[in-house]
Amino acid sequence: MIVRRLPYRGLINSHLRVHLKRPQGSRDMARPSSDLAAFREIFSQAKNIAIITGAGVSAESGVPTFRGAGGYWRKWQAQELASPEAFSRNPSRVWEFYHYRREVMLTKTPNPAHLAIAECQERLSRQGRTVTVVSQNVDELHRRAGSNDILEIHGSLFKTRCISCGHEAANYKSPICAALEGKGAPDPDTNDAQISVQDLPRCEHEGCHGLLRPAVVWFGENLDSDILTRAEKVLDSCDLCLVVGTSSVVYPAAMFAPQVAARGVPVAEFNMENTPATMKFKFHFHGPCGSTLPPALARHETTT
Numbered sequence: 271m272i273v274r275r276l277p278y279r280g281l282i283n284s285h286l287r288v289h290l291k292r293p294q295g296s297r298d299m300a301r302p303s304s305d306l307a308a309f310r311e312i313f314s315q316a317k318n319i320a321i322i323t324g325a326g327v328s329a330e331s332g333v334p335t336f337r338g339a340g341g342y343w344r345k346w347q348a349q350e351l352a353s354p355e356a357f358s359r360n361p362s363r364v365w366e367f368y369h370y371r372r373e374v375m376l377t378k379t380p381n382p383a384h385l386a387i388a389e390c391q392e393r394l395s396r397q398g399r400t401v402t403v404v405s406q407n408v409d410e411l412h413r414r415a416g417s418n419d420i421l422e423i424h425g426s427l428f429k430t431r432c433i434s435c436g437h438e439a440a441n442y443k444s445p446i447c448a449a450l451e452g453k454g455a456p457d458p459d460t461n462d463a464q465i466s467v468q469d470l471p472r473c474e475h476e477g478c479h480g481l482l483r484p485a486v487v488w489f490g491e492n493l494d495s496d497i498l499t500r501a502e503k504v505l506d507s508c509d510l511c512l513v514v515g516t517s518s519v520v521y522p523a524a525m526f527a528p529q530v531a532a533r534g535v536p537v538a539e540f541n542m543e544n545t546p547a548t549m550k551f552k553f554h555f556h557g558p559c560g561s562t563l564p565p566a567l568a569r570h571e572t573t574t
């Protein structure tokens with residue numbers, strides 16, 4: 271059973287940091303296995319597989335996160351711009367930031383990890399098995415790789431929501447509006463474009479014309495309860511769970527995967543480094559997920 275009522279994204283993150291962090295090399299805990307054949311045996315039997323993906327999968331496609339060391343857009347990191355307060359203070363600046371991120375995605379492509387997941391989804395669905403992707407990423411690279419069963423729990427760079435009428439819509443325009451054309455440069459000495467609110471992206475739903483915002487979950491905001499409920503169902507019913515490219519200190523992997531493991535379901539972590547949750551999992555495969563995931567998800571020799 272997964273906790274239904276969730277506090278803010280920022281709070282849960284810092285809360286879990288405190289409780290999940292363990293000293294390096296702590297003893298008397300079984301180390302997770304890196305036995306690929308053993309994983310493959312379980313994989314071949316699994317009927318409902320959940321794959322939780324995080325920033326590491328996007329990073330291998332060169333998608334910037336604007337977090338951590340060196341992760342700046344102009345003078346700011348994501349958490350200083352990706353908030354309702356930042357948007358109401360300076361919607362032009364926040365739209366420049368998101369415009370830049372949308373435009374950057376035109377130059378990025380899915381990597382072998384995205385493709386392996388999409389191919390596995392398709393293959394298993396023909397066998398009456400399900401693979402559901404629960405992703406923290408907002409870049410839609412899973413969709414572009416061909417995945418179709420994706421729960422984007424943090425929303426998408428390519429969706430907008432009207433702050434007046436609430437209407438959400440897919441939006442792949444480049445640029446998203448005329449005033450943002452050529453704006454959004456990330457260099458620290460770039461001046462704000464200071465676009466007036468009327469010239470920022472506006473709602474086209476039934477003559478509303480309200481101001482649009484990116485339909486992503488910002489720091490300090492709750493997750494979409496419908497998507498969360500669907501993610502809970504997937505995680506409650508899966509018989510194998512993969513955690514790919516996420517530090518497991520940020521929601522949801524920090525919370526979801528350990529709870530799946532706690533009900534005795536095998537969890538396999540694919541990551542560049544050990545995480546605070548690694549010791550709770552049955553498997554850990556070390557390295558870039560573009561290298562570790564394709565052989566793990568390839569067609570099993572026992573299936574046709």
Ligand SMILES: [Zn+2]
Nearest residue numbers: 432435473478
């Ligand atoms: Zn509207």
